[in-house]
Amino acid sequence: MMLSRRGLFVSQGPGLGRRLAHALALGLVLAPGLELGGPAFAQTPESAPATAAKKTAARPAKEDPRIEKLKTEALADVEQMRALTQQIVDSVFSFGELGYQEVETSRYLTGLLEKHGFTIQRGVAGMPTAWVARWGSGKPVIALGSDIDGIPQASQKPGVAYRDPIVAGAPGHGEGHNSGQAVNIVAAIAVKKLMERDKLPGTLILWPGVAEELVGGKAYLIRDGLFKDVDVCLFTHVGSNLNVSWGAASGTGLVSVEYNFEGQSAHSAGAPWRGRSALDAVELMDIGWNFRREHLRPQHRSHYVIRSGGDQPNVVPTNASVWYYFRETQYDRIKELWELGDTMANAAAAMSGTKLARTRVLGSAWPRHFNKVIAETVHTNIQRIGLPKWDDADQQMAKAVQRELKVEERGLAVELAKLGEPVKDEDNRGGGSDDIGDVSWVVPTVTLNYPSNIPNLPGHSWWDAIAMATPIAHKGAHAGAQTVALTLVDLLTKPAVLESAWTYFRDVQTKDLKYTPLIRSQDTPAIELNTEIMGKYRPEMQKFYYDPSRYKTYLEQLGITYPTIKPGATSAAPAAK
Numbered sequence: 001m002m003l004s005r006r007g008l009f010v011s012q013g014p015g016l017g018r019r020l021a022h023a024l025a026l027g028l029v030l031a032p033g034l035e036l037g038g039p040a041f042a043q044t045p046e047s048a049p050a051t052a053a054k055k056t057a058a059r060p061a062k063e064d065p066r067i068e069k070l071k072t073e074a075l076a077d078v079e080q081m082r083a084l085t086q087q088i089v090d091s092v093f094s095f096g097e098l099g100y101q102e103v104e105t106s107r108y109l110t111g112l113l114e115k116h117g118f119t120i121q122r123g124v125a126g127m128p129t130a131w132v133a134r135w136g137s138g139k140p141v142i143a144l145g146s147d148i149d150g151i152p153q154a155s156q157k158p159g160v161a162y163r164d165p166i167v168a169g170a171p172g173h174g175e176g177h178n179s180g181q182a183v184n185i186v187a188a189i190a191v192k193k194l195m196e197r198d199k200l201p202g203t204l205i206l207w208p209g210v211a212e213e214l215v216g217g218k219a220y221l222i223r224d225g226l227f228k229d230v231d232v233c234l235f236t237h238v239g240s241n242l243n244v245s246w247g248a249a250s251g252t253g254l255v256s257v258e259y260n261f262e263g264q265s266a267h268s269a270g271a272p273w274r275g276r277s278a279l280d281a282v283e284l285m286d287i288g289w290n291f292r293r294e295h296l297r298p299q300h301r302s303h304y305v306i307r308s309g310g311d312q313p314n315v316v317p318t319n320a321s322v323w324y325y326f327r328e329t330q331y332d333r334i335k336e337l338w339e340l341g342d343t344m345a346n347a348a349a350a351m352s353g354t355k356l357a358r359t360r361v362l363g364s365a366w367p368r369h370f371n372k373v374i375a376e377t378v379h380t381n382i383q384r385i386g387l388p389k390w391d392d393a394d395q396q397m398a399k400a401v402q403r404e405l406k407v408e409e410r411g412l413a414v415e416l417a418k419l420g421e422p423v424k425d426e427d428n429r430g431g432g433s434d435d436i437g438d439v440s441w442v443v444p445t446v447t448l449n450y451p452s453n454i455p456n457l458p459g460h461s462w463w464d465a466i467a468m469a470t471p472i473a474h475k476g477a478h479a480g481a482q483t484v485a486l487t488l489v490d491l492l493t494k495p496a497v498l499e500s501a502w503t504y505f506r507d508v509q510t511k512d513l514k515y516t517p518l519i520r521s522q523d524t525p526a527i528e529l530n531t532e533i534m535g536k537y538r539p540e541m542q543k544f545y546y547d548p549s550r551y552k553t554y555l556e557q558l559g560i561t562y563p564t565i566k567p568g569a570t571s572a573a574p575a576a577k
């Protein structure tokens with residue numbers, strides 16, 4: 001029994017033999033006091049996770065000198081690339097592209113990666129703006145991902161603490177997805193140099209979260225096989241602290257479904273009885289859902305928009321559609337909500353004498369579950385890096401925004417968050433979703449949040465864009481890059497960490513629950529979304545693309561004094577209680 005489990009482990013995960021050879025090649029196994037030769041490495045998968053994890057966390061001080069040297073060098077290199085970090089953050093901010101339309105962003109990022117020796121595959125998984133950048137060979141294969149898309153109507157001048165769009169009505173980085181690729185790319189370039197120099201085996205894969213705001217991309221990357229041979233996925237996401245968590249994360253998973261109804265057109269006044277309104281079906285479905293909403297679990301979230309409700313009032317609408325997000329904290333419950341939605345849609349069609357023509361999945365996300373061992377490894381590095389040193393201007397900026405929002409003026413985080421622990425379902429109060437959830441169920445994954453934004457913002461709005469091309473974002477991304485670089489060194493030099501991560505993944509996380517995609521075989525990425533909005537605003541936005549060859553920063557290019565605070569706004573108001 002034990003042997004067969006072990007056999008399974010070896011054949012599906014990073015091979016034990018391969019890892020041992022890899023460790024021997026590095027000359028690491030015989031190093032005294034090193035984890036590799038210690039009990040964690042020798043343990044059977046059955047008993048490994050807790051113990052190995054404990055050791056990882058408990059022994060940061062006793063780092064092997066060779067590994068410590070690599071880490072110091074990686075940090076020095078990330079430090080030298082501060083300007084590059086800032087340029088990537090500012091450039092992607094200036095592109096401000098919406099999901100599936102990240103054309104400039106992807107061109108810029110892949111160009112940069114190509115220049116640094118990565119091999120690029122473009123247009124992956126049926127998404128023109130998705131790509132995969134690879135470098136290196138052999139195991140371990142480490143995937144670094146981060147989202148790249150923006151938010152509708154979030155165009156905002158950075159460093160200005162009140163509403164002042166760059167292009168009125170245009171999209172912008174009202175979530176901060178302009179910063180994560182800077183974190184990953186800079187860390188990858190630094191570690192790649194060390195791998196080249198020391199001939200460390202391993203493969204680095206960089207990839208973008210396309211259309212994350214539509215939770216539209218990652219399930220397709222999985223279906224396309226991107227993570228097939230990946231040993232670990234490090235995902236980075238903007239936050240307001242430098243932190244990581246393991247186990248079930250707070251928040252939800254979701255399925256995003258469009259219901260299309262077909263009616264009969266007729267003159268709305270001349271012969272309304274001859275018509276059947278598709279809009280009626282939409283409205284009836286929404287009424288039904290809103291009544292039922294009261295009797296759904298508090299963890300659930302659901303919302304909809306009507307994107308098509310007919311052409312003009314005197315023509316009975318032939319076509320109408322409504323787009324729902326069904327969110328829950330567990331996969332089964334997401335499916336239940338979806339079935340309930342289908343029931344409502346069919347009932348609404350019956351009531352209105354219309355037809356439910358087709359449903360389309362526009363996005364999906366599994367609830368997130370992060371890997372314990374990888375999270376502990378990252379957390380050890382977080383403690384080494386600490387939070388950025390904010391200066392007065394940064395704190396003034398943050399407090400001015402918080403003041404405008406009428407929330408507590410506590411400024412930027414100055415204390416590191418604790419390692420996040422699993423959230424029990426009864427304590428999960430619902431909330432947002434991220435399709436990194438899907439990835440977390442196919443390969444050991446963590447999301448590193450790095451402090452590029454101001455605490456306590458509303459999310460998905462121009463408020464969230466204010467800090468995202470200022471020193472706050474730059475310093476936060478730098479701290480993120482440092483943390484990822486250190487973690488990459490760990491993953492490349494400590495096979496035991498990967499071994500234990502897979503043990504946790506197999507024997508704990510996925511023991512009773514296996515990944516089944518929410519996307520159906522007939523679903524394809526909704527790449528036509530946002531075409532019109534970008535078509536409308538791109539020409540005007542192009543005038544404001546950041547040109548690092550002429551300006552040191554985007555703030556400089558826009559001629560913005562940092563921070564710009566509303567005239568007459570008083571500072572240092574007593575903190576709200």
Ligand SMILES: [Zn+2]
Pocket residue numbers: 147175177212237
């Ligand atoms: Zn996000």
